[in-house]
Amino acid sequence: MQRDALIGFGLDSVIEVLSAVAVAWQFTHRDPERWEKPTVRAIGIAFFALAAYVIVDALLTLAGVQEVEHSPLGIGIATVSLLVMPALAWLEFRTGRELGSRSVVADAKQLLLCMCLSGTVLVGLLLNSLFGWMWADSVAALVVAGLAIREGVEAWRGDVESPLEVLEALGERESLDEH
Template sequence: MSATHTPTDHRRNVLRRRIRWIVFATIGYNLVEAIVAITAGTIASSAALVGFGLDSTIEVLSAAAVAWQFTRRDPERWEKSTLRVIAIAFFALAAYVTATSLIALISRVEVEHSPVGIAITALSVVIMPFLSLAERRAGSELGSATAVADSRQTLICTYLSGAVLIGLVLNSLFGWWWVDAIAGLVIAVFALREGVEAWRGDACATSVGMILEDPADPHH
């Protein structure tokens, strides 16, 4: 179904500024998240936490690509190349999570209780969905495939946060060290699929169409 609403030039400028602020906030939060998670993971000998922190750097790459695009005079001109960067970020995330999950399952490294790790992953589970939703709505109304793709990257990172959080809690309570590794493998499959669709450039258009078909006011 074709879109029934086309933003005015003023509205498009508002949406572009909104997307810039969202990705700047995402970059800032993920930089802090990466430092805290990698430090806590190193102290606790947690491959999951270290992987979570390194994943945050991939999210920074994706958000930075979108931020760069929307500082250009003609953002639409850079749509395809930015989508490719986001796709590569998805592939890197899938590869890394798969590798670290398999290593964790094979090596069975003893992981110490990490209150800081639990706190940062729990905070991410709360914050990241709001950033993802805000960027997806703005990107959908603007018709920006890259903004929608980046919002999906943020959402995948939210799932990873939840998986690591569950793994840390269950490991602390019951010694179930393998839970976050299994969840990581499942997330890697989704990340790979999103990467393929972003590379093709067609998945984001599907998401845009689905949201524009929503009877809710797009300005809401």
């Protein structure tokens, strides 16, 4: 993984922490619902910032300005992230629904995007390491950037429904089938 991709991966983590801080800040106020819209919009801005960085980084790599290197450490970090992020996102989404908080649900979507970024980084690193396909990580990153932009627009509008609802609905259906 090129040095800049590692920085991008770290930047995603920083944005994730800032998103969580925004949600925590919202709940420090007497009337957290009053601060819901600005908090969700701040999370939307975080999606846009992540997309911008990922697009620039991917385009620089595809243009040959940056070189891609093999990174066993990057593969390990991306793998751990893929294992941990889905559980954290599910817990946060569930908490957000129980609280009726769109900002907490939006932050859970940020975790899902982080998971997608981890997956694309992992696939790109593996394709580069195994087959020498240096372009694979950049192409996958551009797909993630598109998702980040879509999620940013949805957060900005206040539409923060989560893809995890599909999983939850399946679980409820299975539960009903068992009875």
